[in-house]
Amino acid sequence: MINRHKTVKIELCAFADEAGSALSDQIAALKAHDIRLLELRSADGQNVADLSEEKARDIKKRLDENGITVFSIGSPIGKIRVSDDFSAHLDKLNHIFALCGIFGCQKIRMFSFFTETPARDRAEVMRRLSVMAAAADRRGLALYHENEKEIYGDTVARTVDLLDAVPALRSIYDPANFMQCGEDADLSIDTLLSRADYIHIKDVVRATGELVPAGYGDCKIDRILSLLNGGKVLTVEPHLALFDGYAAIDGSEMKTRFAFKTQQEAFAAAVTALKDLLRAGGFIERDGAYVKEGARV
Numbered sequence: 001m002i003n004r005h006k007t008v009k010i011e012l013c014a015f016a017d018e019a020g021s022a023l024s025d026q027i028a029a030l031k032a033h034d035i036r037l038l039e040l041r042s043a044d045g046q047n048v049a050d051l052s053e054e055k056a057r058d059i060k061k062r063l064d065e066n067g068i069t070v071f072s073i074g075s076p077i078g079k080i081r082v083s084d085d086f087s088a089h090l091d092k093l094n095h096i097f098a099l100c101g102i103f104g105c106q107k108i109r110m111f112s113f114f115t116e117t118p119a120r121d122r123a124e125v126m127r128r129l130s131v132m133a134a135a136a137d138r139r140g141l142a143l144y145h146e147n148e149k150e151i152y153g154d155t156v157a158r159t160v161d162l163l164d165a166v167p168a169l170r171s172i173y174d175p176a177n178f179m180q181c182g183e184d185a186d187l188s189i190d191t192l193l194s195r196a197d198y199i200h201i202k203d204v205v206r207a208t209g210e211l212v213p214a215g216y217g218d219c220k221i222d223r224i225l226s227l228l229n230g231g232k233v234l235t236v237e238p239h240l241a242l243f244d245g246y247a248a249i250d251g252s253e254m255k256t257r258f259a260f261k262t263q264q265e266a267f268a269a270a271v272t273a274l275k276d277l278l279r280a281g282g283f284i285e286r287d288g289a290y291v292k293e294g295a296r297v
Contacts, residue, residue: 014029
């Protein structure tokens with residue numbers, strides 16, 4: 001029997017638009033919490049998919065000057081009805097491909113189309129996902145599916161289905177989104193955590209649907225952290241206070257348990273809660289990352 005020592009390294013990323021609409025506020029929040037990776041969803045009031053290439057180059061310059069890297073494009077791709085025009089959506093995706101080149105980013109967060117009849121729409125969903133994933137792959141890029149309410153991949157079973165059916169598609173694991181769809185925390189963890197390339201961190205109280213900082217809800221974030229191995233990126237997605245653009249990404253009312261005076265305060269609470277869980281789980285902060293030394297036989 002051979003003893004093998006492993007190191008788990010966690011890097012933090014964030015949707016910094018929840019700390020402020022202005023890019024300057026986002027940069028300030030990331031630097032204040034020593035987060036060097038950004039999942040870019042919006043900046044200066046514009047959704048990332050609507051940025052001109054000129055604006056994107058300006059954002060890239062400002063991020064570089066502050067030591068911040070765009071880890072993933074938090075795009076709205078796939079967040080339309082499955083019956084909506086697909087060709088126009090592909091044009092938007094092609095624009096995002098161009099933005100990836102500007103930001104030096106290979107990851108694109110996306111969704112699997114709103115549908116009220118998943119069984120009937122399955123074939124069209126898979127066709128669209130296959131076309132988009134192949135287009136990304138040809139450019140050396142990858143699409144990362146996020147489970148989300150009311151899209152095809154909202155439940156554990158349908159998320160497994162689409163990942164099996166479209167091998168080029170990658171996966172983001174969002175525990176709160178699964179719980180908001182009525183899924184069991186342990187079931188989603190046991191089934192899909194190992195298939196996730198990175199993880200969105202937010203938490204929710206099952207009984208009330210209230211969004212809370214990590215560890216204050218029922219998503220078992222501490223268990224998720226205990227099961228991570230190798231290197232993994234965790235994106236802080238607070239959803240603890242209303243922010244510009246929330247209505248565009250979620251049509252439901254935001255329900256939160258704690259009141260925060262500002263977006264910056266809510267963002268800080270989310271980051272602090274996650275860091276507290278990491279430390280409680282045996283992780284040590286080292287050069288901007290969280291590291292845990294362990295052993296397995």
